[in-house]
Structure formats: structure tokens, C-alpha cells
Amino acid sequence: MGILFFFYSLVCFLLVISESFSSSSVMMHHVCSPTEAFALLHFKQSFQISNQPSCWVEINLPDMTFVDIPKTKSWNESRDCCSWDGVTCDMLTGHVIGLDLSCSLLNGTIHPNSSLFQLHHLQTLNLARNDFYSSSIPHNIGRLTNLRHLNLSQSFFVGEIPTEISYLSNLVSLELNCYECELDERTFETILQNFTNLEVVSLCGVNISSSIPVNISSFSLRYVDLRHTNLRGFITESFFLLPGLERLYLSDNDLLKGVLPKIHPSNTLLELDISFTGISGELPDSIGTLSSLNILNFLNNHFTGYIPSTISKLKHLTSLDLSSNSFSGEIPDIFSNLQELRFLYLHNNSFIGSFPSTIVSLTHLQDLDLSSNSLSGPLPNNVSMPQELTKLDLSYNSLNGTIPSSVFSLPLLSSLSLQHNQFSGLADEFKTNSTLDYLDLSHNQLSGSFPQSLASLTNLSTLTLSSNNITFDEGIHITFPSLQDLHLSSCELKDFPHFLRNVKTLTVLDISNNKIRGQIPNWFSSIRWDYLYYLNLSHNSLTGHLQQFHFHNLRYLDLKFNSLQGPLSSSICNMSDLKFLDLSLNNFSNLIPSCLGNLQFLDLSRNDFSNSIPSCLGSMSSLTVLDLRRNNFTGSLPPLCA
Structure with missing residues (x-):
């Protein structure tokens, strides 16, 4: 009895041990093949590691976060290659089946007989966003017939994509975005007709120079x-x-x-972008059968006719862009059903009629651009604009009436473009909008005093009020802490706006074509605008001598068509960055300073300069335009000018 019990216990123990070994063998994985490890190390040695990052993610524009990782840097013989960065192995066989070296800072070329092509078990190969020194994709890529995912995008390959790519018929995704590569027509057709498992094909930038195949057999395509x-x-x-x-x-x-063919109903298509092509004709009613569509982009084609009302059926649209075509007629009131729409672009067409009232019902709309059409009449005054609008562009139309106060009270609005219309009046309604960054009301019929409420626009960087009839009270107090571009040309100004004393951040100032008379005030010429590079005071009635400016970074100075006189101030020599100088149609006299060596454009015509032309003008290597007509120069031309 004891012997039987011992024997039974021994059998149970052996069974447990056997089961344990069996279980652990399933959990264990084979180490990397020495041959494949050697091939990887040899491949690594073909490249240098760059110190110039090329991969980034945009988190808070304009700041970028680089995500390059030099994965091959950690590869060495002391570790199993299956644990190397970017390497994936089969758990059972140990074969290398995946190699992801995207954004790995690789610099060099892939040799036609590279050891890479010894990795016959590869199913995934990603070498995107490296620098392969304008080399060609090797023909031996066709030997990796087990590949299911191939990505060689944006890695500075050039030349013909090898026809051997057509051997990779098991591919599920093919990404070869490359602006210096070419793909022959037969290989292109093979990819779309014979790769029956293909779900993703991305060939952005590749010169295919082929027509779209009539029959596409890759029915698995999603992207x-x-x-x-x-x-x-x-x-x-x-x-x-x-x-x-x-x-x-x-x-x-x-x-x-x-012409766009009849579109077959689809509940899968999410994004359709056929912009910047030569497609023409009318937009078919069948566009409304794409019931799941989020993004529809037909920008810059040759479409004509009306917008089909069936677009109102695309209830999941978030972005609609039909701009820069030849659509005509009134913009239909189809938007009340498109409650998910965030971006609507219909600019640069031939639309007529009034502002479409159903647009105001789009509660999530962020960008609206109806510019460069022939819309007329007033904006709706008794309803609020969509409260999530950040950009509104209605410029270059024939809209009239007063600008509704609801436009100026949009809490998130950052850009407002209403130029080249027939708006009248000048509302003082900016008190609730401190987010505005860009404001252009130029070329309207606005009149009245410059609004004091503009002082609340603390984020405003660009203000354009040109070609209106606006007065500026001397006592107005505005600082504009962020203002960079200020355009007040053709505004019937009679004096330099006094609020300019308080603006410290200007880069562009244009107060040309006004009625400003007298001398340039001392307070203006003594302002230290460290960032100002463009100053236009032309077409006024300025008199007196040109005073010393303290704008040391100025590149563009236009004082033409005034009555300035006397010799040129030597202070102009302090503007070492000056490239454009136009002093024509004034009364300047005496000598031309010999310090104008970096100019590209110089117009001193129609003045009273005399004596000889300075020899320095003949040696100005960067000068492209020189106009000295109608002065009183004597002597001969400098040698290099002759």
C-alpha cells in the first residue's frame, strides 16, 4: 500500500513538473536570430545620427515639440535584438517581424544590397522622416514579400520607385509620400488592382503622371x-x-x-478633398448621399451653377469649402440642418443676394468666409452671430448699412475682415471683445470719431481703417499694447494721430494719402520704435526739413509727393537696414549723402538735388531701381552706372 501511494505521488509530481515546463515554454520566447541581429547592426552602421530634428508635434503654435528619437543608438551586441528600440520579434520564432525607425535621425543612403533585405520575415517596415541623402529606393525592396505595412514617407528619396514594389501584394498599408519620386503607370495600376488586402495607400507628391484606373479591385481600401x-x-x-x-x-x-461623376451612396466616406484640380461642371445632387461625410473640400476648381440643396442632408459636416469656383446665384438657406458645421468657406465665387440668414443658426461655427462675392444688403441686425466664431470674413462684397453690434460682441472673435464693402456709420461697440487680433474695416463709408472703445482691444495686432472718413480727437487715449500693423491711409486725416505716442510695438505704419500739413512733429520723429520696419507718409502736404528719426530697424521709407525741403539729414545714414527709399516729388536740395550703400530701391526724382552724382551710387551692388530724373545734377555718371 505504501509503495502504491509513493508511486502515485511520483506520477502526480512528474505530471505537475511536465505541465509547468509546458506552460513556461508557451510563456518563453525565442531570442533574436544571430543572423538577423548581425543584419540589423550592419544596417545601423550605414548611417550617421543627425543632430537636426525633423519630427515634431504642434502643441501650442508657433511652438513645436520635437519627437525624434535616435533608436539605433542603443543597439549593441550585449542585448537581445528583440529588446532593441524599434525592433519587434515574433514571440515564438524570434524572427524580426517589425522595424520602426521613423523619426530616428538617420542620415545616409540605403545600399542596393543592404543587409536590411536579409530580414525576410519583416511584416512592418517604417523608415519615415529620416534623411537618405536623395538616394533611390532600392530594387531589393521587392524581396520583402511578407511585408504588410511599408512606410518610407518624407525621407528624401528621389527617382523612380522600383517596379519591384508591385511584388509586395500582401501589403495592407503603403505610404510613400515623396516629392522627388516617380511611379510608372503600370505599377500604379498594379497597386490599385492587384493589392486586394490594401487598406491604406498614400503617395502624396509622387509624380505618377497617369490617369485614374477605371477599375479598382482593392476593395479593402479605406484611405x-x-x-x-x-x-x-x-x-x-x-x-x-x-x-x-x-x-x-x-x-x-x-x-x-x-465633371464630377454621379456619387454612389456611402455611409463610410468621412473626408473628401478634390481641391485645386481642373474639374468643372455642376455639383451633382448625389453629393447629398454621403451621409457620414465630415469634411468636403472642393476649393479652387471650375465648378459652375448653383449649390445643390441636397448638401443640407450632410448632417455630420464639420467643414465645407466650395471657395474659388464659379458658383452663382444666391447662397441657399440650407445650413439649418448642418448643426455640426465649424468651418464654412464660400469665398471667391459669384454669389449674389443677401447674407444667408440660416448661417446664424450654426451654433458651433468657428470660421466663416464669404468674401469676394457680390452679396448685397445689410447684415441681419436682430439676431446674434454664432457665438463660437473666431474668424469672420465678409470682405469684397457690396454689403451696406451699419455693422451690427452683435458682430463686435462675439466673445471669441480673433479676426474680423469687412473691408471693401459699403458699410456706413462707425459703431462704438468694442467694449466686450478683448480677443480681437486682426481688424480690417478699410474701403467702406465709415465716418465719425475714432472709437474710444477700441482701447479695450488689448490683443489687437493689426488695425486697418484706410479709405474711410474718420476723425481723431486729440484727447483720445489709446495705448494698443500689442499693435504691430496700423493702416490709416486715405482717411482724410489732418494731423498725425496723437495716440501714436502711446503705441510702442509698431512694425508697420501707413498714414499716406491724407491731408496732413506742416512739419513732421518733434514728438513723432523722437519716438523710439525699435521694431518699425515700414513707414509710409507719402501723398500728404508735409513741409520743412527731414528731421532725425529714431527708427533704426527701418527697411521701407516712403515720403514721396510732399513738400519736404532742404538737404537730406545725415540721420538717414543711421538706418543701416534701409532697403527702399522713395523721396520723389519733394523739394530736397544740395548733396546726396554718400551712405546709402545697402539700398535696393532709390527714387530721388523730381527734387532740387545739385552738383555731381556721388560715386557711391555706382558701386551699390544691391541696387535694382535708381531714379534721379528731373534734378539739377552736373558732371558725368559714376563709372559703374554708365
């Missing part, structure tokens, strides 16, 4: 990016027949012609 590929011929319905297509980008192919 197609053929932007800027020199596609030609007529657009076909082939892409619109793909049952699972989610994103289609065909923009920047100006040789792609024809």
Missing part, C-alpha cells in the same frame, strides 16, 4: 491620398464604388479634368 501626384485625364467613379472608403484626397492635380 487614399493621391495629392500632388500629377494625375491626368478624366475623373472616374472608380473610387466612389469602393464599399469601405473613408478618406479620399485627390487635391493639387490640375490636369485632372472632367
Whole structure:
């Protein structure tokens, strides 16, 4: 009995041990093959590590966070290659099946017989965003027939994409974005017709110079990016027949012609971008059958006719861009159903009629651009504009009446462009809007005093009120702590605006073509504008001598068509960055200073300069325009001017 019990216990123990070993063998994985480890190390030695990052994520513009990681730097023989950065191995066999060296700061070329092509088990290869020194994609890429994912985008490859790429028929994703590469027509057709597992194809920038195949057999396609590929011929319905297509980008192919074909109903297509092509004709009513569409971009084509009312069925649209076409008629009131719309661009068409009233019902609208049309009449005054608007552009129309106060009270508005209309009056309604950064009300019929409430626009960087009839009270107190560009030309000004004393951040000042008389005031010429590079005081009635300016970074100075006189101040020599100087149509006299050596444009015509032309003008190597007509010069031209 004891022997039987011992034997039974021994059997149970052996079974447990056996089961334990069996279980642990499943959990264990094979180490990397020495041959493949050597191939990887040899591949590493082909490159240097750059110190110039090329990959970034935009978090808070204009700041960028670089995400480059020199993954191969940590590779060494002392560690299993399956644990190396960017390397993925099969858990059971140990074969290298994935290599992701994107954004790895690699500099060098991939040799035609590179050890990379010894990794026959690779299923994923990502070498995007490196610098391969304008080398070609090697033909041996076709040996990696197990590849399912290939990404060689934006790595400075050039030349013909090898036809051997067509051997990779198991690919699920193919990304070869490259602006210096070419792909022959047959290989392009093979990719779209024979790669039956293909879900993603991105060839942005590749010169394909081919028409779109009539038949596309890659029915698994979800994502197609053929932007800027020199596609030609007529657009076909082939892409619109793909049952699972989610994103289609065909923009920047100006040789792609024809009319948009009838679009087959789809509940999968999310983004459609066919901008900057030669497509013409009317937009088909069938566009309304893309029931899941989020983004529709037909910018800069040759569409004509009316906007079809069926667009109102695209209830999930967040962005609609039909700008820079030849659409005509009134903008239809179709927007009340598009409650998810955030971006609406209809500018640069031939729309007529009034501002479409249903736009104000788009509660989530952020960007609205209806500029460069022929809209007329007043803006709706009894309703509020969408409260999430950040940019509003209604410029270059024939809108009239007063600007509704609701426009100036939008809490998030950063850019307002209403120039080149027929708006009248001048509302003092800016008190609730401190987010405004850009304001252009030029070329209207605005009149009255400059609004004191503009003082609340503490973030304003650009203010353009040119070609209106605005007066400036001397006692107005505005500081504009962020103002950089100020345009007040053709405003019937009779004096230099006194509030300029308080503005310290100007880079551009234009008060040309006004009625300012007398001498340039001392307070103006003594202001220290450290950032000012553009100053235009032309077409006024300024008199007296040119005083010393303290604008040491000035590059553009225009004082033409005034009555300034006397010799040129030597202070102009302190403007060492000056490139453009126009003093024509004044009464300057005496000698030309010999310090104008860096100018590219110099116009001193129609003055009273005399004596000889300084020899320095003949040696100004950067000068492209020189006009000295109608002065009293004597002597001969400097040698290099002759």
C-alpha cells in the first residue's frame, strides 16, 4: 500500500513538473536570430545620427515639440535584438517581424544590397522622416514579400520607385509620400488592382503622371491620398464604388479634368478633398448621399451653377469649402440642418443676394468666409452671430448699412475682415471683445470719431481703417499694447494721430494719402520704435526739413509727393537696414549723402538735388531701381552706372 501511494505521488509530481515546463515554454520566447541581429547592426552602421530634428508635434503654435528619437543608438551586441528600440520579434520564432525607425535621425543612403533585405520575415517596415541623402529606393525592396505595412514617407528619396514594389501584394498599408519620386503607370495600376488586402495607400507628391484606373479591385481600401501626384485625364467613379472608403484626397492635380461623376451612396466616406484640380461642371445632387461625410473640400476648381440643396442632408459636416469656383446665384438657406458645421468657406465665387440668414443658426461655427462675392444688403441686425466664431470674413462684397453690434460682441472673435464693402456709420461697440487680433474695416463709408472703445482691444495686432472718413480727437487715449500693423491711409486725416505716442510695438505704419500739413512733429520723429520696419507718409502736404528719426530697424521709407525741403539729414545714414527709399516729388536740395550703400530701391526724382552724382551710387551692388530724373545734377555718371 505504501509503495502504491509513493508511486502515485511520483506520477502526480512528474505530471505537475511536465505541465509547468509546458506552460513556461508557451510563456518563453525565442531570442533574436544571430543572423538577423548581425543584419540589423550592419544596417545601423550605414548611417550617421543627425543632430537636426525633423519630427515634431504642434502643441501650442508657433511652438513645436520635437519627437525624434535616435533608436539605433542603443543597439549593441550585449542585448537581445528583440529588446532593441524599434525592433519587434515574433514571440515564438524570434524572427524580426517589425522595424520602426521613423523619426530616428538617420542620415545616409540605403545600399542596393543592404543587409536590411536579409530580414525576410519583416511584416512592418517604417523608415519615415529620416534623411537618405536623395538616394533611390532600392530594387531589393521587392524581396520583402511578407511585408504588410511599408512606410518610407518624407525621407528624401528621389527617382523612380522600383517596379519591384508591385511584388509586395500582401501589403495592407503603403505610404510613400515623396516629392522627388516617380511611379510608372503600370505599377500604379498594379497597386490599385492587384493589392486586394490594401487598406491604406498614400503617395502624396509622387509624380505618377497617369490617369485614374477605371477599375479598382482593392476593395479593402479605406484611405487614399493621391495629392500632388500629377494625375491626368478624366475623373472616374472608380473610387466612389469602393464599399469601405473613408478618406479620399485627390487635391493639387490640375490636369485632372472632367465633371464630377454621379456619387454612389456611402455611409463610410468621412473626408473628401478634390481641391485645386481642373474639374468643372455642376455639383451633382448625389453629393447629398454621403451621409457620414465630415469634411468636403472642393476649393479652387471650375465648378459652375448653383449649390445643390441636397448638401443640407450632410448632417455630420464639420467643414465645407466650395471657395474659388464659379458658383452663382444666391447662397441657399440650407445650413439649418448642418448643426455640426465649424468651418464654412464660400469665398471667391459669384454669389449674389443677401447674407444667408440660416448661417446664424450654426451654433458651433468657428470660421466663416464669404468674401469676394457680390452679396448685397445689410447684415441681419436682430439676431446674434454664432457665438463660437473666431474668424469672420465678409470682405469684397457690396454689403451696406451699419455693422451690427452683435458682430463686435462675439466673445471669441480673433479676426474680423469687412473691408471693401459699403458699410456706413462707425459703431462704438468694442467694449466686450478683448480677443480681437486682426481688424480690417478699410474701403467702406465709415465716418465719425475714432472709437474710444477700441482701447479695450488689448490683443489687437493689426488695425486697418484706410479709405474711410474718420476723425481723431486729440484727447483720445489709446495705448494698443500689442499693435504691430496700423493702416490709416486715405482717411482724410489732418494731423498725425496723437495716440501714436502711446503705441510702442509698431512694425508697420501707413498714414499716406491724407491731408496732413506742416512739419513732421518733434514728438513723432523722437519716438523710439525699435521694431518699425515700414513707414509710409507719402501723398500728404508735409513741409520743412527731414528731421532725425529714431527708427533704426527701418527697411521701407516712403515720403514721396510732399513738400519736404532742404538737404537730406545725415540721420538717414543711421538706418543701416534701409532697403527702399522713395523721396520723389519733394523739394530736397544740395548733396546726396554718400551712405546709402545697402539700398535696393532709390527714387530721388523730381527734387532740387545739385552738383555731381556721388560715386557711391555706382558701386551699390544691391541696387535694382535708381531714379534721379528731373534734378539739377552736373558732371558725368559714376563709372559703374554708365
